[in-house]
Amino acid sequence: MSNVSKTDNRELRQNAAPREAATRDPAIVPPVDVFEQDDAVTIRADMPGVNPASLGVEVSDHTLTIEGDITLSMPEGVTARYADIRGSRYQRQFTLGEEIDTEAIEGSIRHGVLTVRLPKRDMHRKRRIDIQAA
Amino acid sequence: MLQDLWRFNDPLFGDLGRLLRLIDSDWGNGARADLRSAPRGSFPLLNVGETEDTVNVYVFAPGIEQSDLDVSVQDNVLMISGKRDEVADEDKERSWYRRERFHGEFQRAVTLPEGVDPEQVNASLKDGVLTVSLRKRAETQPRRIEIQAA
Structure with a gap:
């Protein structure tokens, strides 16, 4: 019996594969901290279960997309008893202004926390203006 | 009456609001929870x-x-x-947005x-x-x- 249902599942998955992008399960929106320093804006996002291989950081058309798949090693035959996390991936998007140097964006993930550093172009950095005593 | 501050006469938002509050309260069990x-x-x-x-x-x-x-x-x-x-960071000034x-x-x-x-x-x-x-x-x-x- 279990053999039969496994085969059925595989067939379903194969049929669904071409439409996968459209029908993936809904993404979790990760909580973020965003702060700005003199030379860069930094985003920190909680994405537990994501490793460097399953992480995606992309910029296109002034939009920064961060996404990642949750990879957990689970024993076979697990049934859910309680679930806060109801999804298998994270995604969040940000709109970037002209001042961000999109070529120089760097990201890293450690212990499930993603850090993306968005350096500002030189010409857009804050300049302190000295006030002269009259 | 103080209740007038959260009772709306608008039928849609009245019912919707009541339903949302009911869901928030775990279908009426919100007042009783495991310690x-x-x-x-x-x-x-x-x-x-x-x-x-x-x-x-x-x-x-x-x-x-x-x-x-x-x-x-x-x-x-x-x-x-x-x-x-x-995370302790270099002591650069930070302005927080989120x-x-x-x-x-x-x-x-x-x-x-x-x-x-x-x-x-x-x-x-x-x-x-x-x-x-x-x-x-x-x-x-x-x-x-x-x-x-x-």
């Missing part, structure tokens, strides 16, 4: 799964060092506590199904997910019964 339970969505988020011989608790605790996590089992309650500190991430100390208790052996617990931390695997006592595991040919 140690945390509101849904508290940090750290967790999922609990079960197999025939183990109970597995997945604690989504990103950005926490192993030394800052404490896991203990007492009777059938699993306690997870720890703290997450702001602070949605949790900071500080936390504690969560999970009531486990009966029959978990507190002596046989494994915990591991990887990519910000703490996995606690608890073995069920042999007597509570399903047992296969051989059928004898008559």
